[in-house]
Amino acid sequence: MITLFRPRGVSRTILLLLFHCLLPGFRDPVLADIPETLCPDNGSHATNSAYQDNLNELTSSMQTNASFSKFFEDSSGNYPNKVYGRYMCLDYVSHSTCRTCIAKGWEDLLKLCPNKTEAVVWEESCQLRISGQEFFGRLTEGNKNQFNPENISDPGKFGLVVNETLSFLAREAALDSPGTHYATKEKNFELGTNMTLYALAQCADLTADDCRKCLQEAIRNVRDCCYFSKGARVLSPSCYLRYELYGFMGPVEMSGKADQKKKSGKQWLIEVLAILSLCLAAISLCSWLFFVIVKRKKDLADRQGRPLLTSDSAHGILPFRFTRGNTLTEIQDHPYFDMRCILAATDNFSETLKLGQGGFGPVYKGILSDGRVVAVKRLESWSEKGSEEFRNEVLLIMKLQHKNLVRLLGFCAEREEKLLVYEYMPNRSLDVFLFDAQRRIELSWSRRLNIIIGIARGMLYLHEDSRQRIIFRDLKASNVLLDRFMNPKISDFGLARIFAGTENEANTATLVGTYGYMAPEYAMEGLYSIKSDVYSFGVLLLEIITGERNAGFWQSRRAPSLLAYAWQLWNEGRAMELMDPLLHNKCCPEELMKCVHVGLLCVQEDAFDRPTMSAVNVMLKRDAVILRQPLKPAFSAGRFTHQSKGGVDDDDCSVNGLTVSTVAPR
Template sequence: MCDLALKTLFFSLLISFLHLFHHPTSASPLYHQCSSSTYTLNTTYRTNLNLLLSSLSSKASANNGFYNTTIGENQDQAYGLALCRGDMSSYDCQKCLDEASGEITKQERCPNNRSGIIWYDNCTLHYSDQAFFGQVDVFAGFFMWNIQNTTQPDDSNVDVRALMYPLAANAPSQTLMFAADGSDAEGYGFVQCTRDLSVADCQKCLGAKMERVLECCEAKRGWRMLSSSCMVRYEAVKFLSSPAEPPAVPPAVPPDEVKVEISEESLLNSMGSTSSKIALHDDNQEISYDQSQELPIIDLATILLATNSFSDKNKLGEGGFGPVYKGILRDGKEIAVKRLSVNSEQGTEEFKNEVILIAKLQHRNLVRLLFCSIERKEKLLVYEFMPNTSLDVFLFDPVKRVQLDWQRRQNIVVGIARGLLYLHEDSRLRVIHRDLKASNILLDHDMNPKISDFGMARTFKGNQSEANTNRVVGTYGYMAPEYAMDGLFSVKSDVFSFGVLLLEIVTGKRNIRFNIMEQAQSLLTYAWQLWSSNQGLELIDPLIVDSCPIDEALRYIHIGLLCVQEDAADRPTMSLVVLMLGSEYAALPEPKKPAFYAGKVVSTSGGSSTMEIDMSN
């Protein structure tokens, strides 16, 4: 958040009541913020940014006042989000955003800054070279207040609380994430979130704003608090517009459980064209741009050069899909290349699944797919390279685990939770990962976690909550019992896997191949035994027990046990998990006994790798 003195100075320049009588189509920006990083004007990023800004106003006004999208790729990719106040007409919305799009890159605003945000009375426009969709920003932004105090003799904020708190409670569940009300007696107010947020994150953002309101603005006749994720405003006089009825936004309906056929012939033909991108196909129909990201292709010769012809020295590891190699492109960019094993039917299906899914997903805690290649019977996926490999390499190594102090472990847990929440609730698809485990959590330069390997993921329809499969594929020790035994999977299956992972991160111990003096068959059994006997402290990894906040570590264990409860209905959703992880004051229910089960392994590739489980007796 900007410096308090700056905020005060900014608002002190406003004459009393000036903002109260702002006309709805006024084009005066309230405030703007720019990043310190800059770009050269004659670059691809600037071209992409111009295209992005030119499209936001019309798209947002046609979509009930909200739109977010990206243009470009790699370091030249531009992300943009536009939001209009929920009571604005389509005309006023587009007019405000047109003004914002032209204003934000002016010399006195953000002329060559790589990210920026500008607020108006009626709209907000935000762009960046970094992915920010679905990420709640509670603190950044600014606030303003009317310099005149209320004349109410008693508690000046009683009526304000009665008006604003119900709005803040109601807005997150509304289609537009907007709520407004008021009267001449109690004043007028509105609250609003950007619609890329989950319900839980909207609640979190609005809750933080309302907490700060009484600190800064008690007894004021008007105030507002704005950030890139949400805003709240109260005035003693009416300022809201009164449209007849806000149009309903139809809920996004993700496609059926993935049933895709990627036409190899069409991909190969695309490689021979002058286009640098290919369009994926679903049921032999091309997926339009507003439904899926187009995926850049790369020729086999470039990959062979980058990986030294798939040299064993470049090999990073191997999974059910096939081997993974490190490569270096001509420009010095490091990549990771997944190479489909020859004659692997399972790998072919995973390849199709991963390309279709990950091309549509973007989040800072998901690994990024850069290129795809199908040439000379080679099927290749090219990802951003993660220099710190995967979480299991550090977590289960007695030497490397020292590098995972409590702060890093906490950051990894929260990052995984946010990535999973995005998959379950906030992406354009509703995705069940089905193979969440330590080796599928990659770590970047700063040890930030990235969920990877979507070959086994499945998508749900809008109202679908669970599905069955006759082919149970996953990793022993991470699979929920209802999935391992009955083939039933849902978002709660992923929650179970997350709970196992959370307990492993806090304890530094594997759930599989677990054995402490034969006291327990698994980490879950052991954790439950100690927790039930009030010995939870013994679960914390000895390497961090003397330096971590004990109450916080025990809270994480508590949350982990809630996630691995035997009955899926008892497990929390990921939105609730994120809320519990982020709030030390949220009351946690007592966990019930976790699931203890043993699957019959019929095929495996060793270690904790993918396998099938025979559900028959």
């Protein structure tokens, strides 16, 4: 009989806790060959160095998160002293066991791999890894094998059982959700007597293919060293594989230990009934408390005359109502975060957790009670535009689902506070890297190209693929966030506009946006359309290629703007000189030239001549596309010192008279 175990979620957690409480004799075995370490000779750091300071900060972050999450990745510091770290607890252990294991793991890692910039340590139920190089989501080699010295009586037959079971697990774990590739299995077989093989496989944050490759290599290690052993495990920096002849995967399976007395069917029935009774009692208590809290909130809202926040379903989804002028807006089926939860997550909006300051308020890093790391945008209560932006962002983002758009996890609206809770982007925004001479070196050409294509896909979704056509109106480097793999996600929809039906453009008397990214027809006439976003994308594309800001480019004394400089080099056949010097010619010339070409097509002065984002995506992804020659860009006016050699003539400067006082900068 083959049974696949996938214990997960609240029910599994409750059962494990109850078993630990009711059956204290069940405990995970502790093997003598733990801890196991891998300390490659890839470099070392001084005790009082900046690397050590970053490592200490990372240690604190990981130990804090171990109380809530069994898998966590983070980084600390800046290049070249940036430290990347990850811990992974085995899925069957409790959070308290995970926390204890992580604390012990850090002690052993520092003791057994002192001053190493690259190290891995495996404890009984967890793994820790640090590195000066990013390894998140990447398959890493370097397995360690451990095996039981006791051999089986019939290694040939036993080896077939082990191989079949582990191969099955490799397939099942690879099919599990990314970041939690986990599967267990127990198989009954005959080998003189009835026996049961218990096995477990788990991968880190790998793709399904890489998870399968890692586990298959581990299985090959088992075949080579120890398929005839009564138990073995393979410890890899990227995955974990183990099998035993006793249930090592938690309290329930531990009854299979040789020294554990078998319980009668009546005893098991009594214990199961006791557990079910406790679960029902806990559910009843939680339900009673839930309805009491909801009733109190309703009574309080009625007394104070404030908008009502009430329960909408058994899933904890809350509808949100607020009034703006004479308009009542309802937002349903979207997670609502209690203010106390937000305050606890952000340590009362501590300055040490502040990620940045936007035009409508600061953004803070927060850690929720379930271990999720989030970014909390706190809209300024004094801002007249705060309510408008809050309304726009909640209404828009809750309808948008795309891998290149930042995900809104929920919101909070209590008293004067208006808060938006987003997924946390550990690498913050693109401008943090792009316009910093030291950090920009982390943006290789392949990463820059991936960022350009990702932004283009996100903008295409907004313009054509979402349920409603959306004009973003504020595309710039600071509104592009980067996840841990440096993938781009467009954020900050406070200035976005929905276009209904066949509407293609609109006028506004109030200009909003950012100097340097605004299309000329928008800056001069208040006319905006999807082609306005295309212009902003073209500016951003050229900034990504060069590592230079469009605004303030005149200070370099080369041209009045980045666009003017790019146009000059293009006409002179020297467009390759636009390449950021930090790339050191490590990019494909054909790819760079195509990106420059596309960028210049996007920033043409006449909106009609600019391509759509659909056409931009085709041009970026296909090699055989013939691109038409770009026309003169719309240059932003600014100070410019004429150069006697190789400079731009005054005639090349546009008469566009936009100044920063015309705009409402963010």
